[in-house]
Amino acid sequence: xxxxxxxxxxxxxxxxxxxxxxxxxxxxxxxxxDAPTGRELEDVLTGQKTIVLLRVEANIGHSPxxxxxxxxxxxxxxxxxGSFDTGGHLRRIENQRFLSPESRREGWTYMVLxxxxxxxxxxxxxxxxLYSYMHRFNAPPRWQLDIPEGARVLYAGTIRVSGIGxxxxxxxxxxxxxxxxxxxxTDQKSATTISAVHFPYLGVPQVFLLQPYEGxxxxxxxxxxxxx
Amino acid sequence: MKSHRSLLLLLLAAIxxxxxxxxxxxxxxENKVLAGTPVTxxxxxxxxxxxxxxxxxxxxxxxxxxxxxxxxxxxxxxxxRHGILLWAVGAGYSGAFGAIDLRERYVLILQFNDTDRLQxxxxxxRPPLKSYGDFLREWVNKP
Numbered sequence: 001x002x003x004x005x006x007x008x009x010x011x012x013x014x015x016x017x018x019x020x021x022x023x024x025x026x027x028x029x030x031x032x033x034d035a036p037t038g039r040e041l042e043d044v045l046t047g048q049k050t051i052v053l054l055r056v057e058a059n060i061g062h063s064p065x066x067x068x069x070x071x072x073x074x075x076x077x078x079x080x081x082g083s084f085d086t087g088g089h090l091r092r093i094e095n096q097r098f099l100s101p102e103s104r105r106e107g108w109t110y111m112v113l114x115x116x117x118x119x120x121x122x123x124x125x126x127x128x129x130l131y132s133y134m135h136r137f138n139a140p141p142r143w144q145l146d147i148p149e150g151a152r153v154l155y156a157g158t159i160r161v162s163g164i165g166x167x168x169x170x171x172x173x174x175x176x177x178x179x180x181x182x183x184x185x186t187d188q189k190s191a192t193t194i195s196a197v198h199f200p201y202l203g204v205p206q207v208f209l210l211q212p213y214e215g216x217x218x219x220x221x222x223x224x225x226x227x228x
Numbered sequence: 229m230k231s232h233r234s235l236l237l238l239l240l241a242a243i244x245x246x247x248x249x250x251x252x253x254x255x256x257x258e259n260k261v262l263a264g265t266p267v268t269x270x271x272x273x274x275x276x277x278x279x280x281x282x283x284x285x286x287x288x289x290x291x292x293x294x295x296x297x298x299x300x301x302x303x304x305x306x307x308x309r310h311g312i313l314l315w316a317v318g319a320g321y322s323g324a325f326g327a328i329d330l331r332e333r334y335v336l337i338l339q340f341n342d343t344d345r346l347q348x349x350x351x352x353x354r355p356p357l358k359s360y361g362d363f364l365r366e367w368v369n370k371p
Contacts, residue, residue, distance in 0.1 A: 083361070084296070084360065084361045084364075085359040085360055085361035085362070086359070086360055086361075087293070087294055087303075087305070087360030087361075088293065088294060088360075089360075215291075216291045216293075217291050217292050217293060217294065217295050218293065218294050218295070219295045219297060220294065220295070220296050220297065221296075221297045221298050222296065222298070222299075222361065223298075
C-alpha cells in the first residue's frame with residue numbers, strides 16, 4: 001500500500017508546487033493594484049491632497065515596452081520622487097500605484113500628494129545592487145512637478161522613454177538603460193476618461209505638465225506645519 | 229521539553245561559533261568632504277542680521293541646496309567624514325571585511341524676512357533619522 005501511494009503523494013506535492021508558483025506569477029502582476037484609500041479621498045475633497053495621473057510610454061528600439069509589467073521583480077519602469085521631506089533627494093517610489101489592470105497595461109500610474117513642488121525621475125527595473133540602483137535616481141533626467149493648491153485631480157503628462165535592452169531567457173527583453181525621455185500632454189483626453197471612471201465626483205483633471213529640471217537647488221513651497 | 233531547550237541552546241552556540249563578526253568605529257578629523265561644499269565661519273563673516281540681503285548671500289555663497297520659498301529660507305548642505313567604521317564578518321572558512329565612511333551632515337540655514345533681509349541663521353548638524361521636512365519645520369518654529 002505504501003509503495004503504491006508514494007508516487008501519488010509525490011505527484012500531488014509537485015502539482016501543488018506548480019499551482020503555487022503559477023499563483024505567485026499571476027499575483028506578481030496584479031498585487032499592487034491600489035486604489036486611493038477613503039482617507040486619501042477625503043483629503044482630496046478637502047483640498048489637502050491631489051491625485052496626480054501620469055502615463056509612461058516606453059520603447060526598446062522600435063518595439064513597444066510595457067512600462068508597468070513586472071518582467072523582473074520590479075516594474076519595468078520605476079519612479080523616483082524628491083519632496084520637501086527628502087530635502088529634494090530623489091528616492092525610489094517603492095509601491096507604484098495603479099487604478100486598474102487595464103490602465104496599468106496602458107501605462108497609467110498615479111500618486112496622491114500634498115500640493116507643493118516635487119521632483120521626479122524614471123529608471124528601468126533594478127538589475128544591480130541596491131545601493132548603486134538607489135544612487136541612480138538622483139541622476140538626470142529630472143522633472144519638476146508643481147501641484148497647485150486646490151487641484152483635486154491633475155494630469156502631469158505622458159513620459160516617453162526610449163532605451164536599450166537585453167533579451168530575456170523566455171522571450172521578450174528588459175530595458176538596460178534609458179537613452180532618451182520627453183514629456184507631453186497628448187493623453188489629456190484619456191486622463192479625463194480615467195478620472196471620470198474612477199473619480200466621477202472630482203471633476204475634470206487640471207493639466208500641469210512635468211517640467212524638465214536641471215538646476216542644482218531644489219525649490220519648495222511647503223506649509224510651515226506638517227500635513228497628515 | 230528540557231532536551232529541546234538544550235538542543236536549541238546547542239544550535240545557537242553552533243551558529244554563533246560559525247558566524248561571527250565585529251565592527252570597530254574609528255573617529256577621524258572632519259577634514260574630508262564627502263558631498264557638497266562646506267561653508268566656513270570665515271565665509272560667514274560678512275553677514276549682518278537685518279542688513280545682509282538674499283542677493284548678497286547668493287552672490288557670496290552660490291546656489292543653495294534648498295530654497296523653501298514660503299518660509300524665505302535658503303539651505304546649504306555638505307557632508308564630511310567624521311569617522312571610519314571597520315567591519316569584518318566570518319563564516320566558516322571564508323569571510324569579508326571593509327570600511328564605511330561615517331558621515332556628519334552639516335547644514336547652514338538662513339531665514340530672511342519679507343524684504344529679503346537676513347533674519348536669522350544657524351550652522352547645525354542634521355539628525356540622520358529625522359526627515360528633512362520635519363527638521364526644517366522644527367528649526368523654523370523654534371523660538
